[in-house]
Amino acid sequence: MSSAEPTTDRVTRSEALTAAEAADVLALARAAGDADGADPFDEHTLLRMRDQQAPAVHLAARAPDGTLAGYAHLDTTDPAAGIGVELAVHPAHRRQGTGRALARAVLDAATGPVRAWAHGDHPSAAALAVDLGLIRARVLWQLxxxxxxxxxxxxxxxxxxxxxxxxxxxxxxxxxxxxxxxxxxxxxxxxxxxxxxxxxxxxxxxxxxxxxxxxxxxxxxxxxxxxxxxxxxxxxxxxxxxxxxxxxxxxxxxxxxxxxxxxxxxxxxxxxxxxxxxxxxxxxxxxxxxxxxxxxxxxxxxxxxxxx
Known part of the structure; x- marks a missing residue:
């Protein structure tokens, strides 16, 4: 990413997205949503990502050819109340440690309590949450x-x-x-x-x-x-x-x-x-x-x- 600095050997961090980077994230979100039956980012996150008028941290994992393999969005508007987190991995890059690397980078970058959404309640997200010590605190039903x-x-x-x-x-x-x-x-x-x-x-x-x-x-x-x-x-x-x-x-x-x-x-x-x-x-x-x-x-x- 253009203004990135490394946080792990796989993940880069920035405080803003270029138009091309935002387009990559939206394409990843569509692919993940189509595969999982639930969009990985809610509307509020997508609007903030587009307008970039609120403080946020962007974490990106890219494949060796530069393809965006995974992305995490950290809403840092009110760190004391909690860092809002949403994370997605492209279906073609799953089961390769990308999600775990992003999740650990999230914890490294967070400056307050973490509040992470797992849209669709997938077993892999639940397993990762348990491994990292996160507690299931709230459920939002889609009816x-x-x-x-x-x-x-x-x-x-x-x-x-x-x-x-x-x-x-x-x-x-x-x-x-x-x-x-x-x-x-x-x-x-x-x-x-x-x-x-x-x-x-x-x-x-x-x-x-x-x-x-x-x-x-x-x-x-x-x-x-x-x-x-x-x-x-x-x-x-x-x-x-x-x-x-x-x-x-x-x-x-x-x-x-x-x-x-x-x-x-x-x-x-x-x-x-x-x-x-x-x-x-x-x-x-x-x-x-x-x-x-x-x-x-x-x-x-x-x-x-x-x-x-």
Whole structure:
């Protein structure tokens, strides 16, 4: 890598990626995701990698011919709270010690507690985590369901109407609502204006699929269902319950069920999709129960490993 300095005899380190290096990482991520059935890097990491506006460490393992064999991303925004880590090895370079070399380089580079995601919960990742002393601390489930047999939409609570999100107008009110709805969530509840803005400029963003539940008398935001459509060449299109939240003051009135149903109907009827997915923390038993009652079933798990 252009500004790299060696950390082991196999792995190089840099504080930024060139455009060519970022393209190599994205190509590796696609190959790993296609082979494993789960993308190795989440959206937040990919956006940060592209924009490079937040502090990060990039570790790369290259084959003798210069091909990128493996890559690890270290989010160093808040080292005291934990270094966020995601790591992937190209399918053609597995079982050669590349993943272990990258993992050890991660531990050498970390300046605080490590919080590492293993997307797809593969046995090889679990074995490596055990060998390195990492503890399985959190599970994020991906749930899926077909859209062909949606039940009738439940009625919205009295005095509540749905409308589309208006970029530039609803930003501040939505960020405040999101913070209240996800006050205890380690990632979602910390979204900033920059986090929202970068997603509003993504090619997939569709304001018609960002549904707001509004108190008709006052215009106050009570809840939302932000949907997303995944479209990748060679893969079937699939919808996502991207973020679904309800103001704690509006809990108990059926608004979450109504928002869920409205978003699913939008993905089927307006976007022509036949299946949908979502992510939910295993520990959020109320949300898991809500989604299972709505016909979702577990597809795969994503595990967060800790080393303090």
């Amino acid at each position: 899926r369901r077909p859209l062909a047999d949606l039940p009738a939409e439940p009625r919205l609570p009295d005095g509540v109407v749905l409308r589309a999100f208006a970029p530039g107008t609803d930003d501040d009110a939505w960020l405040a609502l999101n913070a209240r709805a996800f006050a205890s969530h380690p990632e979602q509840g910390r979204w900033t204006a920059s986090d929202l803005r970068v997603r509003l400029t993504e090619p997939w963003f569709d304001p018609a699929g960002f549904l707001l539940a509004v108190e008709s008398a006052t215009g106050r935001l009570l809840g939302f269902h932000w949907t997303k459509v995944h479209e990748r060449p060679g893969s079937a299109r699939i919808g996502e319950v991207y973020v679904l939240g309800v103001d704690p003051a509006a809990h108990g009135g059926g608004l979450g069920r109504a928002l869920t149903a409205a978003g699913l109907a939008h993905l089927r009827d307006q976007r022509g999709l036949d299946r949908v997915m979502l992510f939910v923390d295993e520990s959020n038993t109320a949300a898991v129960a809500l989604y299972e009652r709505a016909g979702f079933a577990r597809w795969c798990g994503h595990v967060n490993y800790h080393l303090d």
